[in-house]
Amino acid sequence: MARPRTPLLDRERIATTALQLVAEQGEFSVPQIARALGVQTGSLYHHVDGRAAVVELIRERVCASIAGSALALTPWDRALEEWARSYRAAFAAYPRAIPLLMTTPVRAPAVLAQYERAVALLLAAGFGEEQVMPLLTALENLVLGSALDLAAPEAMWEPSPQTPLLAGALAAGGPGRADAAFDLGLEALLAHARALRAARA
Structure with a gap:
């Protein structure tokens, strides 16, 4: 045959x-x-080689659309912002993969290589070695939480007559709640990172 x-x-x-x-x-x-x-x-x-290897195949597939080239942009905070936005978009396409991938150690070489570049970016920008992983972990928490938020209903709260302040705040916020929240969180994180870097100068 x-x-x-x-x-x-x-x-x-x-x-x-x-x-x-x-x-x-x-x-x-x-x-x-x-x-x-x-x-x-x-x-x-x-x-x-077993289930763990399949998880890493999934990780590589999801992360393949993250723009690692963003980490070559200047200045460092622009690079980090563009990388974060690309990271969010990649995971927002597969929200149900987030719990699986975020509760297993990262072993995929291509994904580790992106983290290596992110670490190099922050070290070259003047951050202390001890500051790098807290910053990257905080950024990842923001990105992945927001990616899940994008998969949630636009209206996540159902106000009652007993919650008029909540109803008013929701109406005033308008559409695009998840994007607005991500923009706010990302700018706050980057502002804090700039302050940490300035304190070391």
Whole structure:
């Protein structure tokens, strides 16, 4: 029998199927991926070394659209802002993957390389080594929380007659609540980062 021109199974198909399962149900299992692909579970282990490896394939797929090139922009705060906006957009496309990816250690080489560049950016800008990870973690918390917020209903509160102040604030805020909140949080974080950097000068 002639071998098929297109392989029946590869890492790309595994990643695509796993991400589809996560998008549908927020989770996946290796047997579920095998069933969806019409193969035996053992066949997957010729391509990935267990569930943790599949998680990293998902991470690479989601993070592939983050504009790592933004980290080469100047000045440093513009670079960080553009990177954060791109990061948010990438994860907003797959909100149900966020809990999965944020509760497992990052091992994907391409993703680690972006963090390496972000660390290099902050060190070159004059931040102390001890300041770098708190800043990046705070930025990531803001980005991922906002990415989830984008997947939420525009109206997250349902005021009652007993909450007229809330109703008024919601009406005054207008549409685009998630974007406005992200812009506010990002500017506050960058302002704090500028202050930390100035204090070291």
